[in-house]
Amino acid sequence: MVPTKVFLWVCVMLLVPGSIATQNLGVNWGVIASHPLDPKIVVKMLKDNGIKKVKIFHAEPVVLDALAGSDLEVMVGIPNESLETLSQNYSAVQAWVKANITAYTGKKKVNFKYVLVGNEPFLTAYHGMYANFTLPAMKNVLKALTEAGHGKDIKVSSPLNGDVYMTTSYKPSDGIFRPDIADIVVQICDFLDKNNAAFVVNIYPFLNLYLFPGFPESYAFFDNNTFALDDNGVLYHNVLEANIDNLVAALKKTNHPDMPIIIGEVGWPTDGNIYATTKNAQRFYTGLLKRMASNQGTPLRPSSYPEVYVFSLLDEDQKSIDPGMFERHWGIFTFDGQPKFPMDLSGKGQNKLLVGAKDVQYMEKQWCVYNKDGSDQKDLNVKVAWACNNTDCTTLVPGASCSGMGIETNASVAFNMYYQIANQSKAACDFGGLAKIVKQDPSNGTCKFPIMIRTSESTSDSSLAPAPSTSSKSHSSSSSSSSSSSSTSSSLSHSPPFVFQIFLAIFTVWFA
């Protein structure tokens, strides 16, 4: 008896292609980086780790070319800026579908599952500017997809932020849609129902902890049930699940009780804030992946756990830091595809380092650091501030990986980032004699000194980089030109979630 049972069980295990967690797991792949990884290397890395689903914010040809033939399931985004045109100009919609979907069929096939129209278009911070365009654009995209013969394979949705719903009390079961956009969201749900598509929602427990003083830390994670939100006897120990049920309740009230839900973004950053640490990220993902593997849903939707797209795959050093310094550190991998902490994507809790990116080509092993022997030390603070204005200093703020190490470390971190992002141009390591190039890695403990990836266009031609050795006046003028070009590239992707599950979080704290 017993051996037969064991044998059967083993067979079943062998037939299951991956655990529930892995099957329901996808990643967000953004590219707002000064030195993005080669998309082909990224695709290989996804496959090496058994990741089967990916969400991208733009239909970029190099990315789609790399995904072609890979069998990875793809959700492809259309930026908010296109919503107005796509809601009004059907030829433009047809052209979009032709160039970005139909072109990737046949030999160059990309396994598209969803076109995501806009990104968090009803974010409170946008003051309704996309409210009238989103649904018409979604309808046009579906129509054009259907006309082009993709209607059976590809669904249409729009990722909404968790701020589209709220609760009239503190209880998830009293969830409703935010009154100013409730009508439109319900019409969108009707549309999703008709094309059998899911409600895609982005939820950020990290931001609850970051934004609301007194938010119970354990309520952001899954492994400590000390805090409980009591909803008529149903206990919530985790704000993500309270959010999901808030949405389920709002869907029920508007006659969409069974609408599938996909978590389009959820994750935990690893640097740039006291709560953004690899330890906390590992804690969050370990808990989340175990919950996914159990495949037990939430109290109001117990049948299964929703599909989850992790935010994010890679760190992106050109993202806007308006939401906070952590914004460039959401990756479960570093910018160059190296795993940051142990994980088990199958949710079995056997954490080990994921498989890193292979065949990454780096620039020379050289760094730019503070030069103690520089003759004119008096403007060090100004030079560091200038460098930080023009590069990535997010590792220096309190709680971050290079914080609290003194002005000399501050200077080295800032000068090095400036130099590396400038493709190791000699002229970018001067700072009036206060910087020098070294061949030994200055990394110390948690404080890492990265070297950028060599991309096909990167070059050490000194004429490309602004020279930081001249007076601070000319520094500021070159700073404004370089920052305006980087903000153009940052408009090219994931919008920072400025406004979050405020109502749920606040009520949770105040009424608990």
Ligand SMILES: *[C@@H]1O[C@H](CO)[C@@H](O)[C@H](O)[C@H]1NC(C)=O
């Ligand atoms: C969404 O819209 C906002 C406001 O216009 C913009 O800043 C952001 O970049 C957009 N995001 C995407 C992915 O289109």
Ligand SMILES: *[C@@H]1O[C@H](CO)[C@@H](O)[C@H](O)[C@H]1NC(C)=O
């Ligand atoms: C509509 O889009 C098409 C294709 O992109 C373009 O040629 C045309 O000028 C647009 N029409 C208007 C009125 O903007």
Ligand SMILES: *[C@@H]1O[C@H](CO)[C@@H](O)[C@H](O)[C@H]1NC(C)=O
């Ligand atoms: C295809 O998508 C890319 C990226 O969003 C966009 O730049 C391009 O204009 C799109 N093509 C058409 C014909 O709309």
Ligand SMILES: *[C@@H]1O[C@H](CO)[C@@H](O)[C@H](O)[C@H]1NC(C)=O
């Ligand atoms: C959206 O349309 C409504 C009704 O036509 C109008 O009252 C409102 O001003 C529009 N909103 C925006 C932001 O254009």
Ligand SMILES: *[C@@H]1O[C@H](CO)[C@@H](O)[C@H](O)[C@H]1NC(C)=O
């Ligand atoms: C759970 O969190 C509470 C409150 O933060 C803390 O006092 C307790 O030690 C934690 N329990 C475990 C097992 O970590």
Ligand SMILES: *[C@@H]1O[C@H](CO)[C@@H](O)[C@H](O)[C@H]1NC(C)=O
């Ligand atoms: C940093 O940038 C801000 C805004 O552009 C500017 O006001 C400030 O003077 C700059 N600081 C330095 C030290 O360059």
Ligand SMILES: *[C@@H]1O[C@H](CO)[C@@H](O)[C@H](O)[C@H]1NC(C)=O
């Ligand atoms: C180093 O930089 C951080 C971030 O700008 C700042 O908070 C800190 O005070 C700096 N330390 C010193 C000694 O200047």
Ligand SMILES: *[C@@H]1O[C@H](CO)[C@@H](O)[C@H](O)[C@H]1NC(C)=O
């Ligand atoms: C590393 O950091 C420690 C503590 O901040 C410091 O004492 C030590 O000198 C540093 N080592 C190097 C090589 O900079």
Ligand SMILES: *[C@@H]1O[C@H](CO)[C@@H](O)[C@H](O)[C@H]1NC(C)=O
């Ligand atoms: C560094 O090289 C990249 C190409 O990899 C290029 O896009 C960028 O403009 C270069 N940056 C500087 C400051 O020269």
